Amino acid sequence: MKIDKELSSYVDSGFPIIYINSFEETKVDGIISSVMGGRKGYEWNGADGFCEFKTKQSMIADKGLAETLKLLCADNELERKFLVLKDAHLYFDDPTVINCLKAIAIKISNGLDAAVIIVSSILKFPKELEKFITILEMDYPDQNEIKEQIIAFAKEQEVSIADALLEEMSMAFKGLTEFEIDNLLAAALADDGMFTRSDLKLIFDQKQQMIMKSGILEMIPLKERPEDIGGLENLKLWLDKKSKVFKSINKAIEFGVNMPKGVLIAGVPGCGKSLCAKVTAQMFAVPLLRLDMGKIMGKYVGESEENMRKAITLAEAISPCILWIDELEKAFAGVNGTGNEVTVRLFGTFLTWMQEKTSSTFVVATANDITKLPPELMRKGRFDEIFYVGLPNPDERKKIFEIHIKKRRRNDLSSIDISSLVSKTEGYSGADVEGVVIDAVENAFVDGSSALTTEHIQRAIENTHSLSEIMKESLTNLSKEYENRHFKSASK
Ligand code: ATP
Numbered sequence: 246m247k248i249d250k251e252l253s254s255y256v257d258s259g260f261p262i263i264y265i266n267s268f269e270e271t272k273v274d275g276i277i278s279s280v281m282g283g284r285k286g287y288e289w290n291g292a293d294g295f296c297e298f299k300t301k302q303s304m305i306a307d308k309g310l311a312e313t314l315k316l317l318c319a320d321n322e323l324e325r326k327f328l329v330l331k332d333a334h335l336y337f338d339d340p341t342v343i344n345c346l347k348a349i350a351i352k353i354s355n356g357l358d359a360a361v362i363i364v365s366s367i368l369k370f371p372k373e374l375e376k377f378i379t380i381l382e383m384d385y386p387d388q389n390e391i392k393e394q395i396i397a398f399a400k401e402q403e404v405s406i407a408d409a410l411l412e413e414m415s416m417a418f419k420g421l422t423e424f425e426i427d428n429l430l431a432a433a434l435a436d437d438g439m440f441t442r443s444d445l446k447l448i449f450d451q452k453q454q455m456i457m458k459s460g461i462l463e464m465i466p467l468k469e470r471p472e473d474i475g476g477l478e479n480l481k482l483w484l485d486k487k488s489k490v491f492k493s494i495n496k497a498i499e500f501g502v503n504m505p506k507g508v509l510i511a512g513v514p515g516c517g518k519s520l521c522a523k524v525t526a527q528m529f530a531v532p533l534l535r536l537d538m539g540k541i542m543g544k545y546v547g548e549s550e551e552n553m554r555k556a557i558t559l560a561e562a563i564s565p566c567i568l569w570i571d572e573l574e575k576a577f578a579g580v581n582g583t584g585n586e587v588t589v590r591l592f593g594t595f596l597t598w599m600q601e602k603t604s605s606t607f608v609v610a611t612a613n614d615i616t617k618l619p620p621e622l623m624r625k626g627r628f629d630e631i632f633y634v635g636l637p638n639p640d641e642r643k644k645i646f647e648i649h650i651k652k653r654r655r656n657d658l659s660s661i662d663i664s665s666l667v668s669k670t671e672g673y674s675g676a677d678v679e680g681v682v683i684d685a686v687e688n689a690f691v692d693g694s695s696a697l698t699t700e701h702i703q704r705a706i707e708n709t710h711s712l713s714e715i716m717k718e719s720l721t722n723l724s725k726e727y728e729n730r731h732f733k734s735a736s737k
């Protein structure tokens with residue numbers, strides 16, 4: 246539902262306080278005006294104080310928020326009126342503000358024909374008001390709306406834009422608000438007075454900045470390719486199949502194919518799970534967004550769920566994309582049992598989204614210890630598949646050695662006896678093998694050798710404690726657990 250319709254239906258149904266989370270105040274003013282009908286509007290904001298909503302003309306000079314609310318609380322001043330509050334979050338530690346808002350909210354719940362609308366770019370409210378507040382999030386414009394905005398901007402500035410560039414630009418702007426798009430369009434024109442393909446880089450960089458500022462999602466640059474993963478052939482094959490669906494998603498859906506939901510990749514640390522998440526985005530030819538679960542957890546009431554909702558909305562607005570949730574078990578550990586209320590509610594939001602998701606946001610979740618995850622997450626219908634990544638077998642170790650030697654000493658590869666290295670590295674993780682190569686290359690350099698040799702690498706192996714040496718028992722338990730659950734093996 247569009248935000249104006251949502252707002253109108255909340256007001257008509259007598260929801261007492263509506264919190265619009267946005268920094269586009271002018272746009273929000275327009276939306277509020279469109280749903281006011283014949284009602285009058287008051288506003289309080291930090292700059293003008295208590296004023297008339299549309300004209301911003303001062304009602305009573307020098308009235309602070311607390312005094313304004315006290316005044317409006319006292320009589321029936323608010324009958325058939327809207328009260329719009331801006332910058333109010335700065336005053337939520339004032340008991341008068343909280344008490345007056347609560348009193349007004351109760352009056353509205355009891356039939357007073359009025360609405361309080363809080364507009365703020367920061368989502369923060371006191372616990373006492375929680376049950377009176379309904380949150381509305383500004384929509385991100387879809388690709389067609391973005392195109393219209395670019396065309397209107399170009400017309401206003403009297404510059405032209407080629408169709409192909411319009412298509413690419415509108416795609417690149419997905420996930421940004423109208424306000425941010427306008428700013429970027431102005432910046433794109435500022436350097437040379439026209440729209441060119443070089444502006445796409447500016448958009449991408451700025452978008453990365455804005456996504457970072459959201460504080461919850463991170464846009465990861467794509468460097469890794471399928472050839473950089475040694476082994477894990479089953480998983481790569483499966484991802485390749487899904488990428489074919491994803492790349493022609495409209496045709497696939499029309500044909501009756503289900504929208505791909507996502508994959509859970511679980512298993513031994515340092516064996517390529519993160520690598521696979523990165524390669525998936527490369528294979529699907531879409532951006533990779535990493536969700537930082539640590540940053541999701543907020544300290545105010547409702548903040549964590551709201552952050553989760555924000556991350557999901559942002560990812561959906563940017564879609565098609567990959568949403569990578571790293572260390573999933575850290576986020577949802579303890580949901581069954583010791584988990585606190587917030588974790589359980591967060592988990593609920595995530596599960597419902599996974600279940601009902603129709604957008605082209607493909608989730609790649611990675612986890613080390615699946616025993617800590619709630620079983621609901623692994624039920625059919627959440628992820629398309631769950632893969633287990635174990636320690637690399639000899640064939641895989643051979644490939645991992647080749648990849649990492651080639652990366653650093655391409656010309657020395659043919660003279661190195663990889664088979665002898667493979668037989669000495671039973672129980673090594675992919676990260677262990679990479680570590681051995683890194684050490685050997687450094688030693689070769691320090692020794693003054695002109696090339697990397699088998700001996701250098703053998704020496705590095707002798708000085709390494711492999712993952713299975715360090716975590717022997719827990720690795721055996723983990724692999725038993727995965728076997729019992731019949732997860733698909735990522736390796737052939
Ligand atoms: P963790 O659970 O500890 O985050 P992970 O399974 O996600 O580990 P990665 O971060 O993907 O492991 O791997 C660590 C590094 O080890 C990678 O950057 C990569 O260089 C190397 N590596 C691991 N597995 C492979 C592999 N199969 N092929 C090539 N390199 C690998």
